[in-house]
Amino acid sequence: MAEIHLKSLAHSYSKSPSGPEDYAIRQLDHVWHKGGAYALLGPSGCGKSTMLNIISGLVQPSEGEVLFDGIRVNALSPRDRNIAQVFQFPVIYDSMTVYQNLAFPLKNNKVPAARIKERVQEIAEVLEIEDKLHKKAKNLTADEKQKVSMGRGLVREDVSAILFDEPLTVIDPQLKWKLRRKLKQIHEQFDITMVYVTHDQLEASTFADKIAVMYDGQIVQFGTPTELFEQPNHTFVGYFIGSPGMNLIDVERCEAGVRFGSAEVVLEPWQIEYLNRLSSTNVKIGIRPEFIEIGLEPKVNSYEVEVLDMEDLGTYKIIDLGLGDETLKARVDEDFDARIGSRVHLTMPPQWTMLYVDEFLIQEQS
Template sequence: MAGIRLDKLSFRYPGADTNTLEDLQLDIANGEAHALLGASGAGKTTLLNLLSGILSPTGGRILFDSEDVSALAGRIRNVAQVFQFPVLYESLSVFENLAFPLQTRRASAARIAERVDYVSAELGIAALHKRKPGTLTLSEKQLVAVGKALTRPDTSLVLLDEPLTAVEPRKKWRLRQALLKAQSDLGVTMIYVTHDQTEALTFAERVSVLTADGILQTGTPEEIYQSPAHEFVGHFVGSPGMNFVPASALGVAHGERIGFRPEWALIDAQGPIAGSIKRIRMQSTENGVPMGLITLDTRFGEIAVRSMANLDVGADIALRVNRYVVFAGKTRVGESALA
C-alpha cells in the first residue's frame, strides 16, 4: 500500500484547446478510503485513467510513496481497479479468477491459496469458489471483482470506478458494507470515484469534490457537509443542497452570499426571511409530529427548510437561520458558530 500525492497534476487531451485537469493538488494517506465526488464532465474518468496508468500526465507528477510513477505503466504501479460492471474471466471459476493476478506473478500455490482464502473470508465469497461467474448474481460478481483487486498483497492502490452503478439498489448497501469492512481490515488505499454523494459520504474517510475547475474541497464527509469551501460544494452535496441568500438578508456585513442547509433554519414569525409555502414533502414523523421538507417562495427564490409539516400550502411564514456559511466570490470566507 502507498500514500498517493498529486502534484500540480495537469492533463490535456491531444488536439484539445484547454486542460481537462489543471494543477490538481491532492494528498491521500496510506490506507485511506478516499472518495472523488464529481458531476459528469468534471474529469473523473480522466483522473482515474491517469492514476491507473492508461493516460500519462501532460503536466505535474503522480507520486506513490514519494516515488514519481507518472511515466510508469499500470502493471508496474501495481494499481488494481474495479469497474462499473463486473469484469471477470468467464471461463475460469471464481477461485481461479481470484488467483489469476497472483498466478501471473508466479506466486506459489500455497501462497495463492492463503491469499485467496483470506480475501474470500473478508468479502464472504468463499462459498462461491467453485462456481463460474456466469452463474452468479451481479452483486456477487462485483464482490468477486473486488476480491480480484485485493488478492495481490503488493497492490499500491485500489481504484473503484462507480462500482455500485450496475448493482440493484437493495444490494448496494450490503456490497458497500463489505467494501468498507475489507478496506478497514486490510488497510488498503482506495480511491472511490462516484457522482453519487451518498456513496461518497458514507464510504470515504475523506472526500474530494471535483469539478471542471479543479478540486474545490477535500475533507471529511462532516467537513464537506457542514462547512463547504465553495458554493458549488454546498449546492452539490446534500439533498436538497444548500439555500443561498444575499448576505444582507441576514444582516451579515462581510461576504456576499450566505448558505444554509434546510435543517439549519427554523420557522419563526419574527425571522428575517419571509415567504409563502409552495409545496410540502412528507419525510417522517417524530413523536407523532409529521416532519417534512417545506419549500418556500421568497424574494430570494426558493428556500427549502426541514421542519414540522403541520402547515398548509400557501401559508405565509418566516424563517430564522441558526447556522450559516458566508461566501464571497463563491468561496467560503466565514461561518457562524455551531448552534
C-alpha cells in the same frame, strides 16, 4: 500500499491548450495518504475519470508528476504501478470458477501454489463468497460478480492502491448497503489506500474518511463528509452535497450585512469587515435546508414567509417557502403539516448561514 502524490498536475487532451477551458484537470497539488479511504466525487465531465486514469497509469498527465511514495511513476503502466481497479461492470472471466478468477492475478505473479490457495481462501471468506468458490462465474448474480471483481483486486498482497470507479452502479439499492459495509470492513482490515470515484454523495460519504469534490477540473474542497456538509468551501459543494442542495441566494450589501429584496440578513462584524475589503459584487449567502428553522410565531431576526409547496418523502418533507422573489427549501420532519398558502416564520441561525464571495466561502481567520 503507497502514498500517492499528484504534484503540480494538470492535464489537457488538447495538444496546444490555450486557456484554462482546454484543461480537463487544472493545475493542482494533492496527496492521497497511505492507507486512507478516499472518495473522488463530482458530476460527469468534472475530470474525476481523467484523474483516476492518471493515478492508474491509463493516461499520462500532460503536465506535472505522479509520485508513489516519492517515486515518479508517470511512465509506468498500470500493471507496473501495482494498481488494482474495480470498474462499474464486473471484470471477471465468465468461463472460470470463482476460485480460478481469484487465483489468476497471483498465478500471473508466480506466487507459490500453496500461498495462492491460502490467500484465495482468506479473501473469499472476507467477501463471504467461500461457498461460491467452485461455481462458474457466469452463474453468479450481479453483486456476487462485483464481489469477485473486488476480490481480484484485493488478492494481491503487493498492491499499491485500489481504485474503484462507480463500483455499485449495477447493484440493487438493498444490496448496495451490504456491499458498502463490506468495503468499509475490508478497508479497516487490510489498511489499504482506496480511492472511490462516484457521483453519488451518499456512496462517497459513507465509504470515505475524506472526500475530494471535483468541479470543472479542480478539487474545490477536500474534507470529511461533515465538513462538506457543514462548511461547504465553494457554492458548488453546497449545491452538490445534500438533497436538495444548499439554498444559495444572491445578495446586496447593506448596513447590517446583506439583503435580498426587502429581507436583511444580519452578519457578524468580521464578515462585514471582510466584505468591506472586497470589491466583488458576486456575493451570496447559503444555508442548508436542514438548518432552516420554522416556527409559528415571529422571533428575533425571523422572516415571515409563505408556504408554496410541500413534498412528502416518507421519512421527511421538503417545504418550499417564498420570501420576496426567492424560494427557500427547508427540510422538516414527517409529522410537520402546513397548508399551502399559509404563512410561517423562518429563521436562519447565524452559525449555519454562510457567506460566499465569488463562489468561495468567507471564513473567519483564527
